[in-house]
Amino acid sequence: MELKKNFYKILIFKAMLFFLIVIWGGYNQIVTSKIENNFSFLDIGGLGFLIFSIFYLWSCYSLYKLKKNSRVFFLSLVFLFLIFGFLAELINPMQINHDFFYIFVFYIVSPLFFILQGIILTLIYFTDLKLNFVK
DSSP states (O other): HHHHHHHHHHHHHHHHHHHHHHHHHHHHHHHHHHHTTOTTTTHHHHHHHHHHHHHHHHHHHHTTTTOTTHHHHHHHHHHHHHHHHHHHHHHHHOOOOHHHHHHHIIIIIHHHHHHHHHHHHHHHSSSSSGGTTTT
């Protein structure tokens, strides 16, 4: 029971970190678009990240509810996040403002977020918690 409570706490904390990362991404998109004067609500990267974010938060909610297929869905999204994140950076490097928000998110929030993803994947695949995902 304690394992499940800790899992829920970690999942909620990770979701809050994800919101911070999304807010930071939106902030940077607005700041850089003002500099470059090419802001578009139809930006494919931004739209793709919005759709991904909705799926990611849905997968976290499904994990919280211990839905049967949520483990595979979450694992798939973690891999997509890594692949698309690196591909996007290679194809079109982000032009970001290196302010305090950047330092906080890039050096504190983002590494903590990735560590928590690893902890969650470990919990849902390698502990007794995996037995709860049968609903």
